[in-house]
Amino acid sequence: MLDRIREAVHLHRRRAAAVSTALALCASGVLVAAASSATVLVAAPPAAALDNGLARTPQMGFNDWNAYGCNVSESLIESTAQAMHTDGMQAAGYTYVNIDDCWMTHSRDSAGRLVPDPAKFPDGIAGTAAYVHSLGLKLGIYEDAGTATCAGYPGSLGHETTDAQTFASWGVDYLKYDNCNNNGVPAQSRYTAMRDALAATGRPILFSLCNWGQENVWTWGAGVGNSWRTTGDINASFSSMLSIFHSNAGLAAYAGPGHWNDPDMLEVGNGSLTQTEARSEFSLWSEMAAPLIAGTNIASASSATLSTLTNTRVIAVDQDPLGKQGVLVSSAGGLDVLAKPLSNGDVAVALFNETGSTATISTTAGAVGKTGASSYTLTDLWSGAVSSTSGTISASVPSHGTVMYRLSGGSSTGSDPSGPIRAVGAGRCLDVPGSTSTAGTQVDIWDCNGGANQLWTRTASGQLTVTSGGARMCLDAYDNRTAPGTKVEIWSCNGQANQQWQVNADGTIVGTQSGLCLDVTQAATANGTPVELWTCNGASNQHWTLS
Template identity: 65%
Template sequence: MRNRAPRSRPLRAVFAALTLVAGTMFGLAVSAPAHALGNGLALTPQMGWNDWNAFGCNVSEALVKQTADIIVSSGMKDAGYQYVNIDDCWMTGSRDGGGNLVPDPAKFPDGISGTAAYVHGKGLKLGIYESAGTATCAGYPGSLNHEQADANSFAAWGVDYLKYDNCNNQGISAQTRYTAMRNALANTGRPIVYSLCNWGQESVWTWGAGVGNSWRTTGDISANYTSMLSIFHSNVSLAQYAGPGGWNDPDMLEVGNGMSFTEDRSELSLWAEMAAPLISGTDLRSATPATLSLYTNKDVVAVDQDSLGKQGTEIASAGGADVLAKPLANGDVAVVLFNENASAQTISTTASAIGISSASSYTLNNLWSHVLTSTTGTISASVPGHGSVMYRVSHGSGSSTGTTHPLIGASSNRCLDVSNGSTTPGTQLEIWDCNGGSNQAYTLTAAGELRTLNGTLCLDANGQGTTAGTKVITWNCNGQSNQKWNVNPDGSISGAQSGLCLDVTGGNVPAGNVNGTLIELWGCNGGANQQWRLG
């Protein structure tokens, strides 16, 4: 929510943060509260969508229904997203004669109950918005002193989730106002996830677990890297307060709203590592395959949804090179290497530093590229500016070298393809709908080759070209350097000879991602059309 906070809010947030730090530094009693809400909900962080970041007050029944359709058809539902959440401006400007909230009949001709029935019919759940004040942030009737009546309406309409904002709060303690709605929701007997949105005021993390299922730890996020980074810094230090049923909430995801693909991927990596609610704030109806490839990465989502319920902690942060570690229920550890800076840098840690039990070797599963590598203890990667590399670290040895997989492009969700399965050397590579054919299967060899068509041909930089625009073709395997490739931790594949990246030509725009789009070498730029994952 673009909340209309009092002018003193930033100072309050700073004071709260300083109080927490001071308590830690000087031995004061700052301890995590018990998770006492006990409504049995949000045992893992909430996942879904909210309309505000992309639409503001332009919410409608049609938008909610269309979004529910997309969540199903895009694979987001299968990945775990289930809440379709309505934000502010859904109601009329006044209550009815009985003091009840009234859905705007122009925006919601079937009412909230009819909208909920449609969403439920898709196997999803519906969320709604209110404010713990006399009015919402957009000026519609608030719930202060109407808590039970409003909770009864939400339950009768079939609502499954309440986002409860903080505008026009009359200076009344947040804990008092939010507890009143907690009790009202409980009295309805309907299971309703309760999301506290009080902007991180009054050290909400110290009492939120007894009141709600999640609590905003910061002010509002914006669709830019600076905002995302600031909110990450505020939220990452609060890990001790999160756990099953109650989560630190660094606000909705801006993935798809204008940051670069690299920055979008960092946001989703960091939010998953911090066990944050994953609530998309973009227009999913027009989301690109690149955006959807981020939201639907089940390996990353699994880190967020891990049943152990631990928020990842920052174990190193020097010069903008951050290392986060999150223990997982099966004994693995999820690690994010995050580069806050604009230029690439190598970020390193060790298995012992991340807290995984001692072993002779470890497998690093790159959760974005799905490439497996082995290490005896050092975890290191070259991380692009504003980028992140995310690993799941486990005991034992594993490697993608010598295994055969399709290579799927992030910008298209299509496979690297030898046109028509041609065995004629010199055929230029393209992208095509994935079909499981041998002309879409590639084996990374120990020599750095990418062999295809059952190992008979190699990917080749045409004419040993080292300039942008060089065609990527198949050729008889000959061991030359123009047939050697680096599968990089950031998901790019670069030529060992040229240093240029495997690129879907023109794939930085949707029109450049259709079947038959050709592959060339181009300067590495972090674009989604240069990102690949093993299928």
């Protein structure tokens, strides 16, 4: 959580190093099934989720760090719990009251156990937990998967069993596990060691991984924790919130019940965020099925802050039991449309204006995954207003603001989940170079790394879409050409035949318009090799696997 580690935050935007690539390939679920003379395109099952029965919907609660830093204490945690109990937050679904760094002494006791700071926690963590539990809430605690926490207190590396048993004996319900001072030990092994230690206690403890999005954690996190941070630390500014939104938005394929992408705690009520920006953060985090962990002074929160944090219509989107993270439908000129399918067949639609002036943002029912009705119902989730539409969804959205609707009626079009498309001959993934959103950029192959620019979605209309550079783009045959050698590029989705693809059981991907195969140029295997259309010939450079 310290500034000195922020430079490590956005590794998933860069080309993965060899070790990270190996982890991503092992954990991403890419599967190659060989028949006698052809490689078959197989949909691999998703990675098994951590089976501890927790976080079936994204966790909701409070953490003290954003508002208080190291100034944590028993009295602060108990007064916050009491405020949540009486101000509507608990009733709205907030369950966990979480202690962050600086709660312990600088040395373990003679038996090697962690010691709560007696000045800060005179009744110990067990006494604090008992008070929180008496209100019907749950207690969370912080530790680090290194030799020391980010603030320099004892870490759990090498002490996982003892510390897990200690937490369980105190009645802890949630562990946030940070990543400082890790001695270069791979994250997956460090976090797995604590996962196993927690499981061995027999106490249900929600496990929140906080390794700042390093080592493509989303590709292996589901089997280790209930959530994983996808980025570095947030701060209470619009620019920070916006950057983290862009980093998290393309990772929808990895989230689901019991395992969630975590774009960090809410800054609603803090710093320079305006009320409009705070509503945007809350809307976007809910649309992305993110944990909702409030990080403000709850006991002194304004009515506006509490109104934002307890909007039950928006919370219902975050907590929808289908467990789908919303995806970017379009993103042009800083005007974003996101769609999140819901368990009853509705779709939550967020219209987000990143720009500095009011703008009209529009989409359609078809674009967000609904069809088959002459009239749909739109519920504004902030105002509660209900209206009808023949299919157009449009609003005037203030600068940095978000309008959020629930769209009802018709039926869902559905689509396959996102995942990498792997070139069998090269063993590398179909990739948008540099994570650009520039239309006309030719796609290539690159080491599989789990980045958003390598996650492709097959739509019901036969498109292959990718969210790259924050924009949803389609795989496209250049200029509607049908000759061998035509470059394959990304382009704004337009429904034309040169953006429709047939994914075949023999491992080929064929352009509907051209009848030509998706082909790695000249059967090369190096990173950066461009992809084109070519006459189908059965060669390995025309075989692909989808996860």
